Amino acid sequence: MQGLLWSAVLAGDLVPDEAARRRLAQEHGRISVWQRRRQIALARVSRQLATIGVEAAAFKGVTTSARWYDREGERPCMDLDLLLSPADVGRVGEVVRLLQPSRPRGREVVALVTAGWLQSVDLRLEDGAHLDLHVDLLKLGVPWRSAELVWERSGPLRLRDGNVVRAIDSESVLVQLLLALTKDRFRYLGGYADVARLLAREELDWAYIDELARAEGLEVPVYLALDAVTGTLGIPTPPHPRAEGWRAVAWRRLWPESIRLRGHLARVRHLNRQRWLPLLARGRLREGLAAWWRYLLPPAELVEYHFPRTRGGYLRRVVLGRISNLRQRRARERELRAGSASAPASPPAPASPPAPTAAAHVRDEG
Numbered sequence: 001m002q003g004l005l006w007s008a009v010l011a012g013d014l015v016p017d018e019a020a021r022r023r024l025a026q027e028h029g030r031i032s033v034w035q036r037r038r039q040i041a042l043a044r045v046s047r048q049l050a051t052i053g054v055e056a057a058a059f060k061g062v063t064t065s066a067r068w069y070d071r072e073g074e075r076p077c078m079d080l081d082l083l084l085s086p087a088d089v090g091r092v093g094e095v096v097r098l099l100q101p102s103r104p105r106g107r108e109v110v111a112l113v114t115a116g117w118l119q120s121v122d123l124r125l126e127d128g129a130h131l132d133l134h135v136d137l138l139k140l141g142v143p144w145r146s147a148e149l150v151w152e153r154s155g156p157l158r159l160r161d162g163n164v165v166r167a168i169d170s171e172s173v174l175v176q177l178l179l180a181l182t183k184d185r186f187r188y189l190g191g192y193a194d195v196a197r198l199l200a201r202e203e204l205d206w207a208y209i210d211e212l213a214r215a216e217g218l219e220v221p222v223y224l225a226l227d228a229v230t231g232t233l234g235i236p237t238p239p240h241p242r243a244e245g246w247r248a249v250a251w252r253r254l255w256p257e258s259i260r261l262r263g264h265l266a267r268v269r270h271l272n273r274q275r276w277l278p279l280l281a282r283g284r285l286r287e288g289l290a291a292w293w294r295y296l297l298p299p300a301e302l303v304e305y306h307f308p309r310t311r312g313g314y315l316r317r318v319v320l321g322r323i324s325n326l327r328q329r330r331a332r333e334r335e336l337r338a339g340s341a342s343a344p345a346s347p348p349a350p351a352s353p354p355a356p357t358a359a360a361h362v363r364d365e366g
Contacts, residue, residue, distance in 0.1 A: 001189055002027045003074035032073035036161065038062050041129045042080050043163035045099065054095055055085040057154040059137070059168040059176065066159050067170070068197035075194070079130035083154075083168060086147040089135045090114075092121065099123050099131065108301060116143060117294065117302055137168065137176050138216065139183075141291040142278045146215045153208075170202045171209045178225035179218065183274035185259050186228060187266035195229045199238065206238065217281035220247040224255075232260060247280045268329040 006028045008014035009021060016024065042062050049056055061077030069075040084092060093110040096103055100123045103109070112118040119136035136144045150172045157167035168176070174195065181191045213219040220243045230237040243251070254273055259266055275295060278288030298306070300314060307321030 001193070003031060003069070003071075003076060004193065007071065007074055028073050031076045035062070035065060035072050035077065037127070038077055038080060038129060039159050039161045039163065041125055041127055041131075042165055043159070043161075045080065045082065045125065045131065046163075046165050048098060049095065052091075052094060052098060054088045054091055055166065056082040056088070056095075056133075057085070057151070057166045057168050058082055058157070059173055062159065063157055063165070063167045064173075064194055066157065068194065068201050072160055075190075079132055080125075081132045081134065083134045083137050083150075085151055092133070092135060095133060096121060096123065099125060099133075108305065112301055112305060115299075115301075117299060118305075137172065138179055138218075140179070140277050140281075141275070141294070142281070142284060142287040144216060146212055149212065149215065170198060171205050172212060174198055174204065175209060175212050175218075175222055178222050178229070179277070181229065182221055182225045182255060182277065185262070185266040185270045185273055186225075186232075186255065187260070187262050187264075189261060192229050192233055195226075196233055196235055199230075199235070204238070206240065210241065214282075217283045218277070219243070219282070220245070221251060221277055221280055224248060224251050228255065228257075228260065232257075247282070250276070251280055265333065268333040271329065 002024055005014065006024045009016060009024060039062055042058055046056070046058075058081065060081040062080065065072075065075040065077060084095065088095075092113050093107070096110055103123060109118065109121050113121055113135055119139040119141070120132050120134040123131040123133055125131055136147075137150055138144050150168065153169040153172060154166055155169065156164050158164050177191065177195050177198070181195070184191065186192075209222075210219065213222040219241065223240050223243045226240065227237060227243075254276055259270055259273075262269075272295075275292060278284055278291050281288065294302070298318070303314065303317050303321070307317050307324075310317045310321045310324070312320070
């Protein structure tokens with residue numbers, strides 16, 4: 001949140017001491033440079049894809065900053081997110097080879113995406129930037145039904161540096177943001193800020209938002225996530241259909257107020273909450289159960305993808321891989337608890353954006 005804090009300082013709404021002001025100014029400069037590099041990378045990738053006749057639309061990160069934030073560096077982003085057009089999903093292999101020819105196990109990953117077992121591929125670009133290449137905007141582990149509907153509404157967006165890229169429309173982005181916050185256990189304030197600014201700055205087509213949510217059977221999770229954000233921030237809630245029934249009761253039990261804004265701690269303590277979303281989707285019980293089964297007993301190709309360092313037979317790799325992940329999460333939880341207990345009264349200097357590494361892209365899997 002350093003970018004928004006610095007904006008508050010510049011506006012005179014926040015008066016920090018001189019040391020804190022200096023740290024925020026330095027951090028803002030670093031983030032601004034980082035953001036400009038991400039814009040350049042996004043425009044370059046768009047041009048590269050055009051050379052092979054592939055279309056993709058951007059969302060999150062760079063486009064969120066350009067649309068709903070006032071200044072460069074006000075909303076940091078660590079990587080790029082692109083959604084392949086429905087017509088080009090079958091060409092994901094070509095895209096991977098074009099953008100990262102040396103990607104380890106590239107063919108295996110493409111096979112997993114083609115089979116529907118992965119909804120995105122992580123790529124590292126030539127300048128070190130990471131790209132999350134999506135074939136599914138929502139990434140819930142079940143087939144999404146609205147690919148054509150979402151794609152038809154995407155269009156050109158001018159970035160701050162003057163480059164124009166294709167971007168997902170605001171209404172579809174809102175649904176994606178709300179579901180992403182739910183999957184993330186509402187753990188970081190930045191996601192709340194994205195939703196709040198989108199609501200404040202756009203004249204939204206709520207009829208389409210309802211159409212998209214209902215097409216996916218996700219109106220209860222979408223509207224309850226909207227209520228969670230607006231209720232937490234104390235901002236007006238746009239009128240929407242009331243979420244009722246057993247799905248609403250289950251959602252409130254799985255995502256109570258007590259787990260919100262817990263940062264990394266929510267990630268290690270409430271890891272698999274997001275796997276319940278397909279089961280809460282209306283009319284998707286069979287797909288949701290299939291997703292759970294695939295998690296409990298994943299195909300051998302997924303085991304190789306998630307646990308590449310574990311050796312032995314299938315069951316041994318699954319069990320040992322998950323035990324290893326559990327130990328890492330528990331160790332991380334102990335670190336976080338110890339850090340909270342020994343935290344100083346005054347906040348430390350803001351951290352610079354880390355250099356992108358594979359570790360920064362570990363997913364909530366396994």
